[in-house]
Amino acid sequence: MSEFILKLSNISKSFGGVKVLENVSFDVEKGSRHALIGPNGAGKTTLFNVISGIHDPEKGTVYFKGKDLRGVPSRKRIHKGLSRSFQNIRLMPHLSVLENVMLGQHSRIDFVDMFKPLDFLSKSSGKGEAIETLKSFGIDLHKGQTVSSLPYGIRKKIEVVRALMAKPSLLLLDEPAAGLNTAETKKLRDFLKEVSRRGITLLLVDHDMPFVNSLCNQVSVMNFGQLIYDGPISELKNDRKVLEAYLGSENNLEGSNA
Amino acid sequence: MSGYLSGVLAILGINVIFAYSIYITAATGQLNLGGAGFQAIGAYACAILSNELGLPIYLTLIFSAILGGAISFLIAFPVLRTKGVYMVLATFAIAEIVAGIILNSDFLGGPTGMIVNNYIETEVVLVVAIIVVFLGFYIMSTRIGLAMRAVHDDEAVADLMGVNKRAIQVSAFTIGGSIAGLSGGLYALYFGFIEAQYFNANISIFVLLYVLIGGTQTAWGPLLGASFFTLIPEALRIGDDWRFFIFGVIIVAMMILRPEGIVTRDALDRVWSKLFSRKSNV
Known part of the structure; x- marks a missing residue:
């Protein structure tokens, strides 16, 4: 069954x-x-x-x-x-791509780790994981890049990655x-199959x-x-x-x- | 250090601290137009503890911060039920209530004000200001800071990401109130005299302007905003009669040219990459 x-x-x-x-x-x-x-x-x-x-x-x-x-x-x-994405992209406009993705990890972070400065702890803070996950889905970014500067298709993908970060x-x-567009849809399909x-x-x-x-x-x-x-x-x-x-x-x- | 320079630096220090109090709240998307009220609470707490109990300076300052924070925490729950312009009005009303209580209380000196028995040097103000600036940067660099900015951008999505929106907002409001209380304590100890009329609506409006014109997106905003607002009018003293006119024109120009504040994340990013020409991946 x-x-x-x-x-x-x-x-x-x-x-x-x-x-x-x-x-x-x-x-x-x-x-x-x-x-x-x-x-x-x-x-x-x-x-x-x-x-x-x-x-x-x-x-x-x-x-x-x-x-x-x-x-x-x-x-x-x-x-x-239970994690989700939205019909209209709802990434945080004033957060960088990496910060948006790291926000997705929020539910998994210990109370103590909430108080650790993110910039000095690339591994333990989940930052490394966020960068790796972005890379593994073909999103390679310039430091601090904000969401609004990116093409629609990539933003859509980032929203899915953010939802995935909650595991x-x-x-x-x-x-x-x-x-x-057709090419982006095809990429998204392969991505979701993965x-x-x-x-x-x-x-x-x-x-x-x-x-x-x-x-x-x-x-x-x-x-x-x-x-x-x-x-x-x-x-x-x-x-x-x-x-x-x-x-x-x-x-x-x-x-x-x- | 000349008396004039030392005085300007002390005011700068107090204003910078005050700006961070409003910034911490604004970073979560809440506008506090009652800054003067929380500053007054800290100033009077400090004055009374010095005068009546003879407490040492550092203790009076700690109590100023604690009392400012405690009162903020208590009123955070009703105030944070309001949003946008209603929250601005609610916080404004709180400052008026504080002023009203002080004016009508003989114990607090009423309209004649209060002399403070203790005194601090400019250096103390500056050291505390540096600590508060570091605290501001520290908070914003943690996941708490990230959650605060997320709540600022989109409350509903932050909630679905597991962020406890209410806890974040109440904490920010409380920390803000406690920093405002601290700035009030420093003011009382530096100037040696406080009166309710000083902690008026103008002060609340100015500190909010420091933050909004400085920019709420990064922890640099309040530092630059408060410095800009404190130092430009001083620099304009040469023009004397015209200085407030020129200052007004500068403010309007800033709002038109940089509606998101002097320091934005994009601008900061551009500066960093120019300085270090880093194109590395993330």
Whole structure:
């Protein structure tokens, strides 16, 4: 029997009378690359916000590694192994690239180490690890370089690296490929496959079907706050409900592997 | 050292310390427009402990810092519930309350002020200023400093990264209050006389300007900002009648030319790489 890292059970959420999520239930298998797709306004980002603790669900439960996350504040979820990126890049504009990445380590740092000056302790402070991780993903930077000077694709990648620095067991990615060109998307896909090989479960929202098809093995589809499909990505194009409600025609689902 | 130079240096030292008190809070994205109130708390604590209990100078200064910090800590919880311009107004109101209490208290000398029985030399002020500057740089160089800057940039994301936003903000506000208290204690001991009217809104506005014009992105900001604001008006004394006019023009020009402050991270980075021509990886 497969093991589930994340279980969503009957999640409902509304904003000012508008039901954004209605009884959403699905499981994310440990080690899988799971996509969450659906038209704009389907409730995908809201669901991410519920999982990461920004919003409390009105009904339903989020189980992470078998434990109910109710009452666990958003700040503490990263300590449990739940890390995420954002739909719009949310790197800290006044921090250098390295500092942004090191911020990702915050949840793993001992209280005493919080008081050590970073510039004099390249190894023990996690700085070395941050530099190595950036390098291993092909990001080599000039000292102190700020985030705003970098191209969009690299910033997107840095956000993922920052989320990875917490050493999560589940990584939530909100539209990681949005705004990337074909070459960048391909690089991102290889990068995320590498992340997945390192044993991290991925749950990602994206609109780029070729990207999702070539990366993910499981998919959940949402429409108007409800789950309309949940299963292997290979079966997706045979599901009539999905075709009618979301994609309109079969062609959109096929997407080459670029 | 001439009396004039020594006086300017002492004021510079006090202003630099005061600037770091506001900077530590501003580095987490909180604007404190009540600096004068916390400085007054430190000044009066120092004066009373000197006059009534005859405590030695170093003890009175330590108590000034402790009292400034303790009162900041207590009011941090309600004040930090407010944001942006509301926080500015809340801290401003606190300074007014402090001034009001002093003016109406006979024990504190009311509007006639208070003579302080102890006295320090300029050197003491400068040594304490150097320690505070190092403390400012030290805090900002740690992960605590990193977390503070993260809270400044994006509270919600910092929270999701595991940063305890509230603890960071309360600590920064408390440390800021305690440094402001210390600067007040030094002021009382150096000038030997304190009155509520001195710790007015102007002082609060000026110290906030030191920090904002100096730049809140690095620990260099308050040092440069306070020096700029203390020394330029002195240098402009030659122009006498026009000096405040010229000074005003300089401030407006600074705000237009360097809206993020004199020292920004990018500027600092450019200077470093020019000085050491380091293009090495990270």
